Ligand SMILES: NC(=O)C1=CN([C@@H]2O[C@H](COP(=O)(O)OP(=O)(O)OC[C@H]3O[C@@H](n4cnc5c(N)ncnc54)[C@H](O)[C@@H]3O)[C@@H](O)[C@H]2O)C=CC1
């Protein structure tokens with residue numbers, strides 16, 4: 001396996017170090033190349049992602065990313081110029097985000113509900129494509145636009161991936177989350193696409209929730225979800241909420257997947273660079289470690305992926321949630337459990 005590693009900024013660097021320790025524990029000797037991308041490079045060179053580096057990243061089997069973004073860099077420069085550019089250039093059209101409440105993990109929800117669902121967030125379109133601008137900037141009459149792009153091609157391919165995923169899960173239930181009562185053009189395209197593709201998957205039951213209602217159910221009754229398919233923006237927002245109800249953002253893993261295999265998929269925690277706790281050893285590396293598990297599954301290392309998940313589950317079951325340990329303490333515990 002040729003692995004590219006992009007630790008990025010803030011706690012991204014701290015959690016990636018721990019994630020790599022667990023990778024080494026289950027699959028020693030992986031050929032890893034670390035790429036210095038993020039705030040430091042941008043300050044030194046003015047570049048977020050040089051073309052030459054992108055070309056090198058393409059030559060790998062997968063990418064492990066920490067997080068990007070730093071208060072010293074204008075908002076959006078690294079998020080758009082590095083992270084989104086990677087997702088778009090490498091055509092990561094499925095942003096896979098599982099939400100699972102592990103035994104022993106405290107949820108803010110009453111009654112300790114069962115939570116085990118996967119969000120298929122579209123990763124290359126929506127309002128994140130940069131189709132916008134500002135007119136009459138810095139005047140009282142400024143007009144800012146950020147137009148969401150939804151193509152039949154782009155919507156269908158993630159919807160198909162979500163149905164495939166739902167068909168492989170025991171409950172075989174898929175929920176489209178959108179806002180088709182207001183976003184009548186984009187919502188209609190998503191709704192019609194789900195209805196059409198559903199005909200090919202008669203065993204999969206289908207539901208539709210407006211995104212505002214979905215935020216209610218994610219808190220009051222998250223057990224109703226199995227597979228959620230949604231657009232880039234809604235998926236971003238509801239997966240932070242999903243992480244919060246499933247034990248915290250420090251546990252939420254993700255994969256930016258190109259299911260065609262024509263470019264490397266990229267695995268990263270759902271969280272960002274968390275400047276508020278960076279450099280303090282407070283970041284939970286579990287999400288980054290579980291992202292390594294997803295990476296291993298993606299590349300067909302199922303046994304090693306199971307060892308990662310089992311080590312995490314065992315650690316979570318025995319953790320004192322009020323005092324889980326420092327970033328390195330958690331990472332070392334999980335890596336040593338995964339090694340044995
Ligand atoms: N995939 C990525 O690289 C992402 C990057 N960002 C960027 O990260 C920066 C900070 O963004 P925020 O909105 O504050 O989101 P964030 O996810 O970095 O932090 C939100 C809150 O969660 C906490 N948190 C995050 N990860 C944690 C962990 N592993 N353990 C314990 N607590 C954790 C933080 O301390 C903070 O209170 C910004 O520059 C943003 O653009 C944000 C989200 C995703």
Ligand SMILES: CC(C)CC(=O)C(=O)O
Nearest residue numbers: 079080083084236270272
């Ligand atoms: C920082 C953004 C570009 C992305 C984000 O928040 C996410 O993918 O969860």
Ligand SMILES: [Mg+2]
Nearest residue numbers: 236237240270
């Ligand atoms: Mg996000």
